[in-house]
Amino acid sequence: MTRARQFDREVALDLAMNEFWQKGYSAVSVKSLCEQLGITRSSFYHSFGSLDALFEEAMGLYLRYNPMLELENPKLTAIQAIRRCFKVLCKLRAKDKEHRGCLIMNNLNESYAMPAKTAKSLQAKIDNSINTLEATIERGKVEGLISPAQNSRALALCLQSLATGINTLSMQVHSEEELWGIADTTLSGLGF
Amino acid sequence: MTRARQFDREVALDLAMNEFWQKGYSAVSVKSLCEQLGITRSSFYHSFGSLDALFEEAMGLYLRYNPMLELENPKLTAIQAIRRCFKVLCKLRAKDKEHRGCLIMNNLNESYAMPAKTAKSLQAKIDNSINTLEATIERGKVEGLISPAQNSRALALCLQSLATGINTLSMQVHSEEELWGIADTTLSGLGF
DNA sequence: ATCTTATTGTACACACATGTACAATAAGAT
DNA sequence: ATCTTATTGTACATGTGTGTACAATAAGAT
Numbered sequence: 386m387t388r389a390r391q392f393d394r395e396v397a398l399d400l401a402m403n404e405f406w407q408k409g410y411s412a413v414s415v416k417s418l419c420e421q422l423g424i425t426r427s428s429f430y431h432s433f434g435s436l437d438a439l440f441e442e443a444m445g446l447y448l449r450y451n452p453m454l455e456l457e458n459p460k461l462t463a464i465q466a467i468r469r470c471f472k473v474l475c476k477l478r479a480k481d482k483e484h485r486g487c488l489i490m491n492n493l494n495e496s497y498a499m500p501a502k503t504a505k506s507l508q509a510k511i512d513n514s515i516n517t518l519e520a521t522i523e524r525g526k527v528e529g530l531i532s533p534a535q536n537s538r539a540l541a542l543c544l545q546s547l548a549t550g551i552n553t554l555s556m557q558v559h560s561e562e563e564l565w566g567i568a569d570t571t572l573s574g575l576g577f
Numbered sequence: 578m579t580r581a582r583q584f585d586r587e588v589a590l591d592l593a594m595n596e597f598w599q600k601g602y603s604a605v606s607v608k609s610l611c612e613q614l615g616i617t618r619s620s621f622y623h624s625f626g627s628l629d630a631l632f633e634e635a636m637g638l639y640l641r642y643n644p645m646l647e648l649e650n651p652k653l654t655a656i657q658a659i660r661r662c663f664k665v666l667c668k669l670r671a672k673d674k675e676h677r678g679c680l681i682m683n684n685l686n687e688s689y690a691m692p693a694k695t696a697k698s699l700q701a702k703i704d705n706s707i708n709t710l711e712a713t714i715e716r717g718k719v720e721g722l723i724s725p726a727q728n729s730r731a732l733a734l735c736l737q738s739l740a741t742g743i744n745t746l747s748m749q750v751h752s753e754e755e756l757w758g759i760a761d762t763t764l765s766g767l768g769f
Numbered sequence: 770a771t772c773t774t775a776t777t778g779t780a781c782a783c784a785c786a787t788g789t790a791c792a793a794t795a796a797g798a799t
Numbered sequence: 800a801t802c803t804t805a806t807t808g809t810a811c812a813t814g815t816g817t818g819t820a821c822a823a824t825a826a827g828a829t
Contacts, residue, residue: 386773386774386775386826386827386828387773387774387775387776387825387826387827387828388774388775388776388777388824388825388826388827389775389776389825389826389827390775390776390777391776391777407689408689408690409603409686409687409689409690411601411603411604411687411690412603412687412689412690414815414816414817415816415817415818416815416816416817417815417816424777425777425778425779426816426817426818427776427777427778427779427819428776428777428778430818430819431775431776431777432776435818486686490686490745491686492686493745493748494601494678494682494683494684494686494687494748495601495603495604495686495687497599497600497601497604498600498601498603498604508749511749512749536758539755539758539759539762540762542746542750542755542758542759543759543762543763545742545746546739546742546743546745546746546759546763547738547739547742547763548742549741549742549745549746550737550738550739550740550741550742551738553682553685553738553741553745554734554737554738554741556685556686557700557703557704558734563731563734566728566731566734567731567734567735567738570731570732570735570767571735571738571739571763571766571767573766574763574765574766574767574768575762575763575766576766578796578797578798578803578804578805579795579796579797579798579803579804579805579806580794580795580796580797580804580805580806580807581795581796581797581805581806582805582806582807583806583807606785606786606787607786607787607788608785608786608787609785609786616807617807617808617809618786618787618788619789619806619807619808619809620806620807620808622788622789623805623806623807624806627788
């Protein structure tokens with residue numbers, strides 16, 4: 386019917402995700418990606434449309450391994466889920482040999498270099514994380530594990546702050562034990 | 578004796594600091610700075626040597642208003658100093674109309690784009706922050722306000738994580754009360 | 770064998786940025 | 800008035816990146 390693509394789109398997307406993760410949005414160019422992939426820019430624009438579109442796709446791929454997904458695990462109580470979520474986060478960050486932290490957080494401060502739409506999409510992912518945490522805390526109240534007197538939104542912000550802190554610190558603190566120490570101590574202090 | 582400089586070096590440094598703060602290291606160019614200052618690149622290189630050297634100077638200027646300086650206030654106990662430090666941080670971040678977060682933290686993930694020396698200098702500032710926190714906790718132990726059974730390094734990492742979290746969250750959460758809510762709740766949980 | 774069409778190759782016309790070189794300038798000391 | 804010297808103006812040579820345009824290619828359906 387039509388000429389077949391000569392490169393693997395999945396491989397390209399994976400490379401892009403890792404480039405954005407390691408180097409950050411503004412240090413990734415269409416040209417450098419194409420050189421690494423051995424394809425022409427012509428092919429690139431045809432397959433991905435634009436660098437921003439690819440960045441969006443890369444974020445999507447990245448979030449397929451989001452520790453926050455643990456929060457939706459129905460077999461766990463809210464508190465178990467939250468603790469599990471942070472445990473997985475610490476393990477994931479410590480396991481990363483390149484200590485890249487979190488793709489989403491790392492790129493938040495590069496919003497300025499992005500088209501407004503892309504920057505908003507990035508921020509929305511963080512809002513979404515806060516909302517998921519808040520919903521989980523609400524679930525904990527229903528389960529009777531968290532006092533209804535607590536402010537769910539405020540607690541969710543504490544947890545989001547903790548996640549951010551661990552993500553960033555993981556770039557300099559490489560031991561899973563030390564990272565989990567931060568999470569465990571802070572979570573316990575917050576009553577989780 | 579010799580021809581006088583036709584622009585204000587302090588003004589230029591201040592502009593540079595704000596550019597690095599808002600846009601991040603890799604989005605700031607010698608050219609754009611010069612255009613904003615109305616000077617030639619020739620003058621720029623003469624006065625500052627290089628963009629990296631200017632970045633170092635800008636970090637120095639930025640850190641003159643570092644909330645962590647509260648930790649060295651001799652009139653406060655270790656715990657008072659730590660709480661004051663976070664109070665000041667929240668106030669500072671909320672007061673920033675542009676919600677830029679922290680210059681140092683924001684640029685950590687752009688390390689890849691910097692010369693190795695600059696990246697190390699940046700990371701050293703974070704290490705230094707952790708060490709200052711740890712020293713303050715040690716002081717708290719001497720003062721009898723913190724149990725000697727606590728792991729100072731681990732607690733310092735918790736606080737550094739909290740500071741990072743607040744810095745980052747402040748880009749999306751603009752209310753001082755909400756930011757201080759995170760700090761206060763987490764600090765209390767940690768025993769501060 | 771021919772046709773359709775997504776994909777690929779090549780080229781153009783820009784824009785932005787870098788670092789250096791060298792001559793022109795001007796402030797103030799002699 | 801002249802001299803010294805940091806500063807400034809202008810130019811060069813180069814590198815990197817962007818987005819588009821158009822022709823060449825090739826896989827598979829007819």
